[in-house]
Amino acid sequence: MGPTDIETLISVGRPTVASDGSFAVFATSRPDISADRNVGQLWRIELPSGEPRRLTRGVADTSPRLSPDGGHVAFLRGDADGKAQIHVIEASGSEPVQVTDAPLGVGSFAWAPAGDVLAYTARVPESGRYGTIDGLAPEAESPRRITGIRWHANGVGYIADRPAHVFVVAAPDLGSEPSYETAPGPQTSSSTRARRVPEAARQLTSGSRSHDGVVFTADGTEILTTTDEIEHDRRDLRSPLVAVRVDGTGERVVLSATLSIADIAVAADGSIAFLASDPGPAGTDFVAPGVALWVLDGDQPRRLTDPDTIDLGEVGSHITAVGDDFLVQNRTRGEVHLLRVSRDGAIARLRRGLEVVGHGADAAGERIVCAVATNRSAGEILFLDAAGVDARLLTSFGDAASRAGFVLPRELEVTAPDGYPVHGWVATPPGDGPFPVLLQIHGGPYAAYGVHLFDETQVLVDAGYAVVYCNPRGSAGYGRAHGRSIRGRMGTDDFVDVLAFLDGAVAADERLDGDRVGIMGGSYGGYLTAWTIAHDHRFAAAIVERGFLDPTTFSGTSDIGSFFGDEYVGTDPTAIRAQSPMAVVDQVTTPTLVVHSELDFRCPLEQATRYYSALRRQGTASELVIFPGENHELTRSGRPRHRVERFEAILDWWGRQLPV
Structure with a gap:
């Protein structure tokens, strides 16, 4: 798989299943280099064994949700300005009708139980900003007065002047007269937006608080959502759960801010379930947060799963109600398993014998449909019965990647010097070798490498490198204690584990050339790469990408700086310095390529430029590559051309520093 073969990586989003279980609808997405964006459409598949057929032909249609009666599909599609708006089509296929006209686009949305209303969240811009006045460029806007401890978010930008609020809008009558844009007239204001939708939306919330997620109560009279207020003094990750009345008469607190809530679901009997973690009495303990499934008994939360052994915190993890039970996703040892959890806490794993990473599920009756990734595909639809037997x-979207060519990694477990098991994989090119070796380190740190087809590894193997990668202490998927073990101790056990795995992989396969080794990683992986090359000088070269490199300046520049460093490296200056790659940069002699994105607010650009400048000043061979217009998610959702150019820069660096 070469750099341009990222076009073959077709991912599948969370499906939606008709209430009678007869069919499902899902969205695909893939990078398109010529369009320089991710493209994708909606698909429909008859159950239990039909062939998928394309349902829409938009450029980037996403997030389908079937109406309660299964007759219509609501989904997100960019409008003429590129903002995501709710559109609705017939479930059998029809011309889409645009339902919303949110100036900054729609976030989450949901159907009402009766199917007559759609609720959604959308950011509401402060007047005079973000295009609300035609011709007023961003640099001509008034200054922002910031009084809280947060002001921006990666991939969003400034947040205080555009809070997200809850809206409702009538579901469209697809048989009615189409809606037409309003033509300008003599009295039309230049700031008046032309109406593009059948019905005007109604805003239910206001003020400075943002709202995240919308889920209707069983009777359809209220909308459940969480709120987020920018703090004045110190960060608090706890989020209250509130119910907003659909008739606009107010809201009530369902659960006070005691937990950090990630997802909400309502069962047919009206019971409320949610995924949440306990960030402790200070409200900032997020290290290996212990996301669990909870239900509300009256006004009291009751936990159904054990966060020390079951991890429901995978990005995009959610709840699906199935009768009296709930489906959730547990990440473990590089996989994400679907679990069925009863109200009394009994747990059954539904799928066995197939290595997958689950990306979302929906169910109707005894039929369950999942979006998954496998070691041969970036996205497929998996059908299950309720017992998990069938x-x-x-689908076979992975056929495109198969034609491009890839290798299947080999699973390996190595014992660290202190006896701790380190789990990971080794991917090698075909042939007898010897192959130069690249040690990859993942981000997080509470994240994990998995069994799914991974372009980062495949492109390097295609270029002739053996790639070793593992989930050291601090990673997700091996119990909460494993994830919390490096809290206040970054660069200790994690450092030992990655080197032990590298040594073990080389010793286990004579084709791996242990004398010709490179190291690379992004985000936390950039941190551990920079830390490693300051303490171990075996590597021919290194790549430090979007790294967490200086905890001291991180606190005042990152969108998570108000709590991330405090929780991981502490607040004592001596302890911070003992865990800081910037504090030991003078020990680095390894040639280093520093890669970063211009609009990365998670690990801000200054982390890279200061680190690179220090390397250059002391005479260490180094180069810096900066991608314009990209943020922390470049490798996952950046412009396809930039993703290809990034691979080309990486292969060029290795070709010069560690030639095959």
């Missing part, structure tokens, strides 16, 4: 892949 499990079949219904």
Whole structure:
């Protein structure tokens, strides 16, 4: 798989299943280099064994949700300005009708139980900003007065002057007269937006608080959502759960801010379930947060899963109500398993014998449909019965990647010097070698490498390198204690584990050339790469990408700086320095390529430029590559051309520093 073969990586989003279980609808997405964006459409598949057919032909249609009666599909599509708006089509296929006209686009949305209303969240811009006045450029706007401890977010930008609020809008009558844009007239204001939708939306919330997620109560009279207020003094990750009345008469607190809530679901009997973690009495303990499934008994939360052994915190993890039970996703040892959890806490794993990473599920009756990734595909649809006995892949989107060519990594477990097991994988090119070796380190740190097809590894193997990668202490998927073990101790056990895994992989396969080794990683992986090359000088070269490199300046520049460093490296200056790559940069002699994105607010650009400048000043061979217009998510959702150019820069660096 070469750099341009990222076009073959077709991912599948969370499916939506008709209430009678007869069919499902899902969205695909893939990078398109010529369009320089991710493209994708909606698909429909008859159950239990139908062939998928394309339902829409938009450029980037996403997030389908079937109406309660299964007759219509609501989804997100960019409008003429590129902002995501709710559109609705017939479930059998029809011309889409645009339902919303939110100036900054729609976030989450949901159907009302009766199917007559859609609720959604959308950011509401302060007047005079973000295009609300035609011709007023961003640099001509008034200054922002910031009084809280947060002001920006990666991938969003400034947040205080555009809070997200809850809206409702009538579901469209697809048989009615189409809506037409309003033509300008003599009295039309230049700031008046032309109406593009059948019905005007109604805003239910206001003020400075933002709202995240919308879920209707069983009777349809209220909308459940969480709120987020920018703090004045110190960060608090706890989020209250509130119910907003659909008739606009107010809201009530369902659960006070005691937990950090990630997802909400309502069962048919009206019971409320949610995924949440306990950030402790200070409200900032997020290290290996222990996301669990909870239900509300009256006004009291009751936990159904054990956060020390079951991890429901995978990005995008959610709840699906199935009768009296709930489906959730547990990440473990590089996989994400679907679990069925009863109200009394009994747990059954539904799928066995197929290595997958689950990306979302929906169910109707005894039929369950999942979006998954496998070691041969970036995205497929998996069909399951409620007992988990019948499990079949219904799609073959991975065929495109197979034609491009890839290798299947080999699973390996190595014992660290202190006896701790380190789990990971080794991917090698075909042939007898010897192959130069690249040690990859993932971000997080509470994240994990997995069994799914991974372009980062495949491109390097295609270029002739053996790639070793593992989940050291601090990673997710091996119990909460494993994830919390490096809190206040970054660069200790994690450092030992990655080197032990590298040594073990080389010793286990004579084709790996242990004398010709490179190291690379992004985000936390950039941190551990920079830390490693300051303490171990075996590497021919290194790549430090979007790294967490200086905890001291991180606190005042990152969108998570108000709590991330405090929780991981502490607040004592001596302890911070003992865990800081910037504090030991003078020990680095390894040639280093520093890669970063211009609009990265998670690990801000100054982390890279200061580190690179220090390397250059002391005479260490180094180069810096900066991608304009990209943020922390470049490798996952950046412009396809930039993703290809990034791979080309990486291969060029290795070609010069560690030639095959």
